[in-house]
Amino acid sequence: MELLKNKVLQEGIVLGEQVLKVDSFLNHQVDPVLMMEIGKEFAARFAGERITKVLTIESSGIAPAVMTALQLGVPLIFARKRKSLTLRDDLLTEKVYSFTKQEESEVSVSKKFLSPGDRVLLIDDFLANGEAAFGLARISEKAGATVAGIGIVIEKAFQPGGRKLLDAGYRVESLAPIASLADGRVTFADKPEPQTNPV
Numbered sequence: 256m257e258l259l260k261n262k263v264l265q266e267g268i269v270l271g272e273q274v275l276k277v278d279s280f281l282n283h284q285v286d287p288v289l290m291m292e293i294g295k296e297f298a299a300r301f302a303g304e305r306i307t308k309v310l311t312i313e314s315s316g317i318a319p320a321v322m323t324a325l326q327l328g329v330p331l332i333f334a335r336k337r338k339s340l341t342l343r344d345d346l347l348t349e350k351v352y353s354f355t356k357q358e359e360s361e362v363s364v365s366k367k368f369l370s371p372g373d374r375v376l377l378i379d380d381f382l383a384n385g386e387a388a389f390g391l392a393r394i395s396e397k398a399g400a401t402v403a404g405i406g407i408v409i410e411k412a413f414q415p416g417g418r419k420l421l422d423a424g425y426r427v428e429s430l431a432p433i434a435s436l437a438d439g440r441v442t443f444a445d446k447p448e449p450q451t452n453p454v
Contacts (some may be wrong), residue, residue: 256292256293256296256430256431258289258292259289259292259293259408259409259430259431260431260443262280262286262289263275263277263409263431263433263441264441266279266280267441269436269439269440269441271436272435272436272437273354273383273411273414273436274355274436275409275411275433275436275441277409281315281318281319281380281408281409282314282315282380285318287318290318290319290321290322291322293319293322293323293408293430294319294321294322294323294324294325294326295322295326296430297319297323297326297376297378297406297428297430298323298326298327300404300406300428301327301376301403301404301406301428304374304376304403304404305374305403306327306329306374306375306376306403306404307329307372307373307374307375308329308330308331308332308368308369308373308374308375308376308400309321309323309324309327309329309330309331309332309375309376309377309378310331310332310333310334310364310369310375310376310377310378310391310394310395311331311332311333311334311377311378311379311391312333312334312336312351312362312379312387312390312391313333313334313335313336314333315379315380315381316333316378316379316380316387317331317333319378319380319406319408320333320378323376323378323406327376330368332364332368332369334362334363334364334390334391334394335362335363335364336360336361336362345365345366345367346363346364346365346366347363347364347365347366347369347394347397347398348361348362348363348394349361349362349390349391349393349394350362350390351386351387351389351390352384352386353386353387354383354384354386354414355381355383362390362391362394364394364398366398369394369395369398369400370398370399370400371398371399371400372399372400373395373398373399373400373401374400374401374403375395375400375401375402375403376403376404376405376406377391377392377395377402377404377405377406378405378406378407378408379391379405379406379407379408380407380408380409381407381408381409381410381411382407382409382410382411382414382416382417382420382427382429383411383414383416384414384415384416384419385415385416385417385419385420386416388405388407388416388420388425389419389420389423392405392423392425402425403426404425404426404427404428405420405425405426405427405428406428406430407427407428407429407430408429408430408431409429409430409431409432409433410427410429410431410432410433410444411433411436412429412432412433412434412444413433413434413435413436417429417432431443432444
C-alpha cells in the first residue's frame with residue numbers, strides 16, 4: 256500500500272534496528288484519512304472471506320480496525336487490557352507479550368461478543384513476533400469462531416511473527432512489510448500477495 260509506505264518513510268522514526276516510531280499518524284496521533292484508506296484496503300483484501308467480526312487489541316489497533324469494520328459493515332470488538340467493573344464475568348482471556356512495550360498483558364473479550372460460526376478478521380498495528388495475533392486467535396478459537404484472516408498495518412518482516420502465523424495456517428496480509436531498519440533507514444520487503452501458507 257503505497258500511501259502507507261510513503262507515510263512511514265516521511266514520518267516514521269527509526270529508533271534502532273528493532274523499533275520504528277509511528278506515533279505521528281498511527282499509535283498516538285491518528286491520521287483518520289490514512290486509517291480510512293487502510294480500512295478500505297483490508298476490506299478489499301478480505302472481501303471474499305465472509306467476515307462477521309473484526310477483532311483487535313486496545314489501543315493502537317482500534318483506529319485501523321474500526322475503519323476496516325466500517326468498510327466491511329460488521330462490528331468491531333477490541334480485547335481489553337484492563338478489567339473494568341463492567342467487564343468481569345464470562346470472559347475469554349489470554350496472555351500476550353508486547354515486543355515494543357517489553358511486557359506481558361492479559362487481554363479479555365466478553366463471551367457474548369464472539370460466537371461459534373463467527374468469521375473473525377484480526378487487525379493490528381504492528382507484527383513483530385506474533386504474540387498479539389496468536390493471543391487474539393486463541394480467544395477467537397476458544398469461542399468456537401474461525402479466524403478468517405489477519406490484517407497487519409506494519410510488519411517487521413525481519414522478525415519471526417509473520418512466518419510463525421503462516422506456519423500455523425493463518426492467512427496474513429501486511430500492508431507495509433519492512434525488511435530492515437538498519438542504518439536508521441526503513442527498507443520495505445518485496446512480498447508476494449496474498450501471504451498464505453500452502454497446505
